[in-house]
Amino acid sequence: MKIAVLGTGTVGNTIGSKLIELGHEVMMGSRTSANEKATAFVDKHNNTHALAGTFAGAAALGEIIFNCTLGMEAVNILKSAGEQNLKNKILIDVTNALDFSMGMPPALSICNDNSLGEEIQKNFPQIKVVKTLNTMWCGIMVNPAMINNADHNVFMSGNDEAAKSEVKVLLKSFGWLEKNIMDLGDITTARGTEMLLPIWLRIFGSTKNGAFNFKIVS
Amino acid sequence: MKIAVLGTGTVGNTIGSKLIELGHEVMMGSRTSANEKATAFVDKHNNTHALAGTFAGAAALGEIIFNCTLGMEAVNILKSAGEQNLKNKILIDVTNALDFSMGMPPALSICNDNSLGEEIQKNFPQIKVVKTLNTMWCGIMVNPAMINNADHNVFMSGNDEAAKSEVKVLLKSFGWLEKNIMDLGDITTARGTEMLLPIWLRIFGSTKNGAFNFKIVS
Numbered sequence: 209m210k211i212a213v214l215g216t217g218t219v220g221n222t223i224g225s226k227l228i229e230l231g232h233e234v235m236m237g238s239r240t241s242a243n244e245k246a247t248a249f250v251d252k253h254n255n256t257h258a259l260a261g262t263f264a265g266a267a268a269l270g271e272i273i274f275n276c277t278l279g280m281e282a283v284n285i286l287k288s289a290g291e292q293n294l295k296n297k298i299l300i301d302v303t304n305a306l307d308f309s310m311g312m313p314p315a316l317s318i319c320n321d322n323s324l325g326e327e328i329q330k331n332f333p334q335i336k337v338v339k340t341l342n343t344m345w346c347g348i349m350v351n352p353a354m355i356n357n358a359d360h361n362v363f364m365s366g367n368d369e370a371a372k373s374e375v376k377v378l379l380k381s382f383g384w385l386e387k388n389i390m391d392l393g394d395i396t397t398a399r400g401t402e403m404l405l406p407i408w409l410r411i412f413g414s415t416k417n418g419a420f421n422f423k424i425v426s
Numbered sequence: 427m428k429i430a431v432l433g434t435g436t437v438g439n440t441i442g443s444k445l446i447e448l449g450h451e452v453m454m455g456s457r458t459s460a461n462e463k464a465t466a467f468v469d470k471h472n473n474t475h476a477l478a479g480t481f482a483g484a485a486a487l488g489e490i491i492f493n494c495t496l497g498m499e500a501v502n503i504l505k506s507a508g509e510q511n512l513k514n515k516i517l518i519d520v521t522n523a524l525d526f527s528m529g530m531p532p533a534l535s536i537c538n539d540n541s542l543g544e545e546i547q548k549n550f551p552q553i554k555v556v557k558t559l560n561t562m563w564c565g566i567m568v569n570p571a572m573i574n575n576a577d578h579n580v581f582m583s584g585n586d587e588a589a590k591s592e593v594k595v596l597l598k599s600f601g602w603l604e605k606n607i608m609d610l611g612d613i614t615t616a617r618g619t620e621m622l623l624p625i626w627l628r629i630f631g632s633t634k635n636g637a638f639n640f641k642i643v644s
Binding site for chain 1: 528533534537538539573574577578581608609610611615617618619621622623624625626627628629631632633635637638639640641642643644
């Protein structure tokens with residue numbers, strides 16, 4: 209499958225690399241096609257399936273788009289990617305609207321009566337936004353078996369059932385167990401998963417170990 | 427030990443009953459000493475250790491105070507309990523500032539750059555506030571063994587180390603395993619645990635089962 213990864217940070221790199229490993233064609237998108245980190249990503253893989261381009265170029269190529277940008281910039285970046293390049297596609301939004309302006313640990317720039325997932329969906333009604341994977345360190349996102357025999361949870365929020373089914377297939381290819389993929393409902397449920405970040409940050413602050421996740425037990 | 431339970435709702439009743447079962451003397455506090463639910467609590471236990479009184483009366487008696495009031499009313503209720511009755515005591519705050527005014531599921535009236543736990547601590551600097559147990563259904567609070575062999579987490583936030591140690595003893599008497607009591611740090615970390623509520627509510631909305639909890643796996 210042709211997949212766009214918007215964002216050249218650790219999250220984009222980790223997800224992009226996993227997708228290449230799984231045999232997908234991946235274009236990492238950034239502000240300029242000559243972005244240093246995107247070029248390094250291409251060089252690292254030394255594989256015709258690893259490409260670099262602008263946000264618009266990546267979005268145009270991708271059948272599915274991973275949003276791995278900085279949360280607070282995500283809406284503007286998606287605008288620069290061009291609505292026509294995103295239209296009718298699935299956007300997997302793994303971002304959090306972390307706001308570092310008030311000190312550490314960061315707060316959220318949107319929460320409680322809205323979420324970044326909803327904000328993206330409102331700005332781009334013709335994209336199928338699926339919020340997922342945003343509740344953990346990126347190493348766990350693409351390799352859940354790293355901890356507790358892959359027995360812990362990933363959440364999904366989105367308005368389009370078919371899109372969520374397709375994302376589920378992708379999550380399973382990352383190693384997620386079917387029973388641990390928890391569909392919380394429509395995109396408004398992203399308020400729940402995005403507001404998990406404050407406790408994530410404080411558990412990380414207390415244990416100094418980011419390789420953990422939440423498992424729902426009942 | 428003499429313990430005040432402020433609030434006559436399901437949470438106060440559940441915690442009060444567990445404390446009676448453990449041999450503590452419990453006064454359930456409410457606006458009026460003749461509150462119907464508090465009287466029913468006393469009648470149900472038919473035990474000289476179960477008492478009912480005003481918020482002030484309960485706070486005066488208790489060596490430890492459980493705050494099981496409605497989160498949005500908690501600061502005002504504590505004011506009515508009287509600062510002199512609360513002074514230097516441990517206040518175990520299990521509340522969440524659930525705001526139902528914007529529809530269901532409720533939002534939080536305080537979050538992100540503040541928390542109810544901090545707000546109480548700021549209003550009553552001479553109380554030792556320990557935020558805990560607020561991330562789960564009350565049935566699990568006092569009987570963690572009800573699910574997953576008691577193997578799941580309870581969090582603690584508070585500025586006073588000795589107070590947290592004392593609360594830990596109480597949590598262990600409820601059945602919490604030492605390894606699962608996670609001290610996140612000072613009272614500002616209550617922002618993390620209180621902001622867990624939105625996902626709690628949405629997991630509950632999705633599964634229709636409140637008898638679940640979060641287990642941190644790494």
